[in-house]
Amino acid sequence: MTRSVRPSRPAAALSLLSLAVLCSCGVDEDPTSESSASDPVTAVSRSGEGPVVVTATLSPSEARLSDELELLITARAEPEVEVLPLVFGETYGDFDIVDFRRPLPKDIEGRREWRYEFRLEPARSGRLTIDPIPIRFIDRRGDEEVEGMVETEGLEVEIASVLETGLPSLAEARPAAPPLALPEPERPLWIWWLSGSAVVLVGGGLLLWWRSREVSEPSVPERTPSELAYLELRALESSGLVERDVKAFYVELTAIVRRFIERTRGVHAPEQTTEEFLGEIAAHPEFSDEERRKLRGFLESADLVKFAAMEPRPGDLEESFRRARVFVGLETEGAAA
Secondary structure (H helix, E strand, O other): OOOOOOOOHHHHHHHHHHHHHHHHHOOOOOOOOHHHHHOOOOEEEEEOOOOEEEEEEEEOOEEEOOOOEEEEEEEEEOOOEEEOOOOOOOEEOOEEEEEEEOOOOEEEOOEEEEEEEEEEEEOOOEEEEEOOOEEEEEEOOOOOOEEEEEEOOOEEEEEEOHHHOOOOOHHHOOOOOOOOOOOOOOOOHHHHHHHHHHHHHHHHHHHHHHHHHHHHOOOOOOOOHHHHHHHHHHHHHHOOHHHHOHHHHHHHHHHHHHHHHHHHHOOOOOOOOHHHHHHHHOOOOOOOHHHHHHHHHHHHHHHHHHHOOOOOOHHHHHHHHHHHHHHOOOOOHHHHO
C-alpha cells in the first residue's frame, strides 16, 4: 500500500518563494510602468488608451533649487494618426524652460513615436506640480479627419532650497587659534640710513625727469571749432568726392556743418533728421531768426540731392560750399556776396 506524504509548511513556503524568484527573473521590466512611479529618481505618468498613448517622465523627482530637471514626453500613435507639435513659451507654471528639443518621429513596433525633450529650471522651492499637458492629434483612419486630444497626468517634484542641503554649522567650527608672537628682526642703523637715502635719490630723479619732460614736450594747443571745420572742408574739397558721388559729397558737407553746431551751440545734431534738428533750434536762444532761415534753406536743399535724387546745377555746388564756410565762421555773408 502506497502512502502519500504531505509536505510540511516550511517546505511549502520555501517552494513558493523559489517559484516567485524564478518568475520574476523571466519578466522584463518596462521603464515606464507603474513601478517606476515610486522611484525617487524619476516620476512617470502614462495616459491614453486610444490611437495615441502618451508617457511623461520627469527626472529627478527630488532636486535642489539650483538643479535642472529633464522632462520627456513621448506620444506613440497608430498608423495614419498624426500628433501635432507642442507650443510653449519661455516658462511653464513654476518652471523656466531652459532648452527644448523635438527629434524627428520614428517608427517603433508598428506605431510612430513623437518625442519632446525639455530642460526645466525651478523658480522656487517646495513641492511643485507640472500640470497635465494636452497632446492634440489628427486621426485620418476613417473617411474624415477627426481631431482629438489626450493629456498627460500631472507630475510632482520636491524642490529643496540650496540653504537646506547640509550647509556647515558655525557651532561645529573650531575656535580661532591665538596669534603667534613673531620676534622683531634686528637691523643695523646703517641699513635704515641707506634705505632713506635711496628713497630720496629715486624721488628726486623722478621729479627732475618729469620737469625736463614738461620743458622738452611743448603742449599742443587745442584747435577751435572753426579750425576743425576748416580742416574738414579742405579735406572734403581735395578728396574729389563731388566728381565721384555728389550725394555722398552733400552728406559729408552737411555733417561738417552739424558737427560745428554741436561743438559751438551744444545741439546734438549729427544723428538728427533735418526736421528734428530744425525743431530743436526753433526755441534755442543762441540762434537768431536769420540763422534759422539760412540753415533751413541749406539743409533742405541738400536733402533734395541726398534723398530726392535731384541733380544739382553747376552753380549749386559752389553755393552750398560757400554757405557751409559762412556757417562755420570762415567767411562773412558780406564778403561772400
